[in-house]
Amino acid sequence: MSTEYVVSADKSINYKRVMNLLFGKLGIFLGLFALMTVFSILSPVFLSLGNLENILIQSATNAIIAAGMTFVIISGEIDLSVGSILALTSIVSGEIMITTGSVWLGVGVALLMGILMGVFNGVFVAYLGFPAFIVTLATMWLYRGSAYVYSGGQAVVGLPDGFRVLANGKFLYIPYIVWIMLIIYGLCYFVLTKLRMGRKIYATGDNSESARLSGINVRAVKMIVFSISGCLTAVSALILMARLNSAQPVAGMTFELTAIAAAVIGGTSLTKGGVGSIVGTLIGAVFIATLQNGLVILNVSSFWQQLLMGIVVLIAVGIDKYRKKLS
Amino acid sequence: MSGTLLEFNSIYKEYPGVKAVNGVSFSISKGAVTALLGANGAGKSTLMKILSGAETRDSGDIIIQDNYLPKNYSTLEAKSLGIGIIYQELSLLSELTVAENIYLTNEPLITQFPKIIDYKKMKKEAKHQLEKLQVYDVDVDEKVSNLSLPNQQMVEIAKALAQDCKVIIMDEPTTSLATDETKRLFDVIKHLKKQNISIIYISHRLDEIFEIADNAVIMRDGELVNKLDIDKTSKDEIITSMTGRKLNRVKTEDEISNSNEIMFGVRGISDRKFLKDISFSVRKNEILGIGGLVGAQRTELARLIFGADKLEKGEISLNGEIIQNKTPEDAIRNGIGYLSENRKEEALNLGLSVQENIIQTDLPKVSKGLVVSDKKIIETFKSYKQKMNIKGAGSTAVKNLSGGNQQKVAIAKWLHVGAKLLIFDEPTRGVDVGAKAEIYQLVRDFARKGNTAIVISSEIEELATVSDRVLIMAKGEITHELKGSDVNQDTIFNCITTKGSD
Numbered sequence: 001m002s003t004e005y006v007v008s009a010d011k012s013i014n015y016k017r018v019m020n021l022l023f024g025k026l027g028i029f030l031g032l033f034a035l036m037t038v039f040s041i042l043s044p045v046f047l048s049l050g051n052l053e054n055i056l057i058q059s060a061t062n063a064i065i066a067a068g069m070t071f072v073i074i075s076g077e078i079d080l081s082v083g084s085i086l087a088l089t090s091i092v093s094g095e096i097m098i099t100t101g102s103v104w105l106g107v108g109v110a111l112l113m114g115i116l117m118g119v120f121n122g123v124f125v126a127y128l129g130f131p132a133f134i135v136t137l138a139t140m141w142l143y144r145g146s147a148y149v150y151s152g153g154q155a156v157v158g159l160p161d162g163f164r165v166l167a168n169g170k171f172l173y174i175p176y177i178v179w180i181m182l183i184i185y186g187l188c189y190f191v192l193t194k195l196r197m198g199r200k201i202y203a204t205g206d207n208s209e210s211a212r213l214s215g216i217n218v219r220a221v222k223m224i225v226f227s228i229s230g231c232l233t234a235v236s237a238l239i240l241m242a243r244l245n246s247a248q249p250v251a252g253m254t255f256e257l258t259a260i261a262a263a264v265i266g267g268t269s270l271t272k273g274g275v276g277s278i279v280g281t282l283i284g285a286v287f288i289a290t291l292q293n294g295l296v297i298l299n300v301s302s303f304w305q306q307l308l309m310g311i312v313v314l315i316a317v318g319i320d321k322y323r324k325k326l327s
Numbered sequence: 328m329s330g331t332l333l334e335f336n337s338i339y340k341e342y343p344g345v346k347a348v349n350g351v352s353f354s355i356s357k358g359a360v361t362a363l364l365g366a367n368g369a370g371k372s373t374l375m376k377i378l379s380g381a382e383t384r385d386s387g388d389i390i391i392q393d394n395y396l397p398k399n400y401s402t403l404e405a406k407s408l409g410i411g412i413i414y415q416e417l418s419l420l421s422e423l424t425v426a427e428n429i430y431l432t433n434e435p436l437i438t439q440f441p442k443i444i445d446y447k448k449m450k451k452e453a454k455h456q457l458e459k460l461q462v463y464d465v466d467v468d469e470k471v472s473n474l475s476l477p478n479q480q481m482v483e484i485a486k487a488l489a490q491d492c493k494v495i496i497m498d499e500p501t502t503s504l505a506t507d508e509t510k511r512l513f514d515v516i517k518h519l520k521k522q523n524i525s526i527i528y529i530s531h532r533l534d535e536i537f538e539i540a541d542n543a544v545i546m547r548d549g550e551l552v553n554k555l556d557i558d559k560t561s562k563d564e565i566i567t568s569m570t571g572r573k574l575n576r577v578k579t580e581d582e583i584s585n586s587n588e589i590m591f592g593v594r595g596i597s598d599r600k601f602l603k604d605i606s607f608s609v610r611k612n613e614i615l616g617i618g619g620l621v622g623a624q625r626t627e628l629a630r631l632i633f634g635a636d637k638l639e640k641g642e643i644s645l646n647g648e649i650i651q652n653k654t655p656e657d658a659i660r661n662g663i664g665y666l667s668e669n670r671k672e673e674a675l676n677l678g679l680s681v682q683e684n685i686i687q688t689d690l691p692k693v694s695k696g697l698v699v700s701d702k703k704i705i706e707t708f709k710s711y712k713q714k715m716n717i718k719g720a721g722s723t724a725v726k727n728l729s730g731g732n733q734q735k736v737a738i739a740k741w742l743h744v745g746a747k748l749l750i751f752d753e754p755t756r757g758v759d760v761g762a763k764a765e766i767y768q769l770v771r772d773f774a775r776k777g778n779t780a781i782v783i784s785s786e787i788e789e790l791a792t793v794s795d796r797v798l799i800m801a802k803g804e805i806t807h808e809l810k811g812s813d814v815n816q817d818t819i820f821n822c823i824t825t826k827g828s829d
């Protein structure tokens with residue numbers, strides 16, 4: 001009797017392990033693979049090199065913002081202001097590029113502004129103890145409003161030609177934009193998994209009081225994650241500007257939601273800090289871009305695209321829940 | 328005592344890699360107190376979670392008054408079957424009031440449909456439940472998060488008593504209670520027995536078992552190894568079946584530190600409300616115990632020294648130098664560590680892995696520059712796993728360890744820092760007899776290596792065993808200092824109970 005039990009138990013453990021892998025770390029890769037298979041069957045152009053390159057370029061803006069968002073969410077907070085940070089940085093840095101003619105000055109100003117707006121968010125959350133949801137909801141309007149006021153609602157056009165290189169240039173057959181995305185993800189992966197800072201971010205997100213009592217400066221951690229989010233959003237702003245060859249005060253609307261979606265699809269937990277992976281977010285962002293790209297190729301209307309996005313997010317969260325139940 | 332109430336029949340439960348409960352069968356009589364004993368990680372809590380519906384068993388039968396329970400049932404269904412539980416880890420909802428917690432899912436109603444809660448009745452009854460436990464100083468309208476740990480525990484007990492139970496499971500109910508409150512709990516248990524209610528009582532304090540239990544069942548590594556009648560057994564017999572070996576009574580006498588060098592001291596420190604002008608010092612190699620009743624403000628004192636709360640006034644010195652601890656980070660840099668009494672909320676990152684928790688207090692130690700080294704992390708974990716006999720892998724989340732093993736991780740975390748002074752607040756909460764002796768030895772080893780340790784404890788036996796010198800506190804002041812042969816259980820007990828100095 002007892003031996004029988006042991007056998008069946010071992011089987012069930014193996015089964016659990018397989019299910020864990022399928023629905024856990026591997027799950028998102030498998031999902032992406034399945035999606036690509038479906039599209040490549042439905043459309044011959046989908047798997048062309050040109051289109052794959054397109055997908056990566058299209059995912060870059062969201063992916064880069066989502067990387068910063070992942071830091072913020074793992075630390076137990078949220079940043080709703082990224083879309084507006086994107087708008088304000090691109091308006092101001094676009095103006096500067098045009099008036100001074102210096103691309104590098106514009107880039108520098110954009111990055112600095114992104115960081116400062118992140119610091120502004122961080123101060124309210126870390127030092128004044130305001131909830132991040134409320135603070136960044138407020139700064140979402142504040143930054144967006146500033147972009148409208150500053151630009152008078154007008155798009156900034158006529159960016160220097162040199163800046164367009166960012167959108168068109170390639171290195172080793174791969175577009176600059178894709179390189180930038182990959183390098184950023186490499187750095188983020190390094191910070192989160194190898195640096196001391198990464199451990200502190202996870203610890204703060206899991207339980208900030210116990211992290212504080214272990215000697216972790218949780219305020220500094222929060223300042224840093226918000227600055228990272230702001231800075232990466234500025235990078236994304238520059239890329240979008242180069243691709244559109246203009247800066248617009250309405251740019252980046254609802255980008256915060258797409259970024260959160262990428263993180264969540266990639267397995268980062270919105271409800272509980274201290275859980276998440278940066279690789280997952282990258283795949284999540286590529287997944288979203290693939291879905292949008294494939295549907296466009298198949299001529300599916302944008303109304304349907306939104307509907308499908310909703311379903312995908314629900315499935316992702318469902319899988320996450322199922323996986324937790326398994327372990 | 329008349330007849331069987333409840334029967335476990337070949338219960339199995341396996342977690343990935345651990346057979347937590349491995350074929351356990353025994354029965355519980357009506358109106359009896361059954362002690363469920365075993366070392367840390369033996370499977371006691373798991374078995375009880377199965378009974379209360381919080382976990383599902385893999386196989387086996389649970390029979391309550393001749394009814395076979397279904398394989399899957401919720402905690403709510405268990406409640407309606409008359410199974411009440413006081414969890415090892417507090418399970419109160421901290422943002423709700425005391426009354427709301429006590430009557431959660433069980434609220435007295437004004438009308439059945441729609442279900443409108445009768446708040447007036449609820450508060451009155453909640454108050455009544457607490458009074459049964461002789462708790463008079465807790466406001467039923469207070470948010471649970473504002474209560475002290477012992478008071479939270481009393482609320483947790485009141486919550487289990489508030490429902491109609493046939494059997495009440497108590498999983499280490501006294502770990503955060505002082506002697507006096509424990510006594511009140513025992514009065515209540517005796518009262519429940521008279522009403523023919525059965526109790527399953529889990530504790531690592533064997534004295535309690537001999538005082539309150541009728542019989543004992545003993546688990547080891549998930550299996551049931553012994554059933555004993557309390558009247559016909561001894562502590563030694565219980566310990567032997569728990570651990571599978573004879574425990575050498577580690578008589579912890581060693582040469583008391585002769586060093587006269589003062590290592591750590593505070594002068595006139597105060598916070599805004601509780602602590603008034605505290606001064607004391609500790610010598611090199613010395614272990615200072617701090618005793619007192621609940622409300623003596625011992626934890627507040629520790630937090631003040633550690634920079635967790637704001638110091639209003641006074642000086643802290645270490646090795647003859649005055650130090651400033653504005654934050655815990657400063658304190659650790661200055662060579663001071665603090666093990667919080669509140670394991671779940673303050674001492675551990677429950678969602679992170681065991682090894683991650685241990686290294687957290689000193690990341691540079693396991694890093695090369697800014698980069699952490701996985702190899703060093705694993706080495707560090709292995710050395711503590713061996714030294715402290717931690718049951719569990721380094722990569723498992725701490726929340727999946729048994730209570731006692733969690734406590735060992737919390738201690739390992741502070742041994743990992745190269746501190747000069749460690750303040751242990753209730754260091755052996757929830758650890759088994761064997762591990763307790765090992766922890767005392769670790770504290771002693773730490774202190775004797777040219778450091779100092781402060782041990783805050785509500786267990787008088789613990790204070791007497793581990794300390795070289797004992798301070799007694801009451802209401803934010805130091806009332807007694809006990810040295811040499813005065814460091815014994817009777818004297819400590821007398822000083823704690825007779826307030827004010829003599």
Ligand SMILES: Nc1ncnc2c1ncn2[C@@H]1O[C@H](COP(=O)(O)OP(=O)(O)OP(=O)(O)O)[C@@H](O)[C@H]1O
Binds near residue numbers: 343345373727730
């Ligand atoms: N959710 C879980 N996931 C994985 N393993 C678990 C989980 N809960 C418990 N375990 C493991 O099951 C075993 C039994 O744990 P349990 O909590 O029942 O011990 P216990 O007898 O109550 O110990 P203690 O005296 O320390 O409270 C331990 O090895 C523990 O690590």
Ligand SMILES: [Mg+2]
Binds near residue numbers: 371373729731
């Ligand atoms: Mg337990």
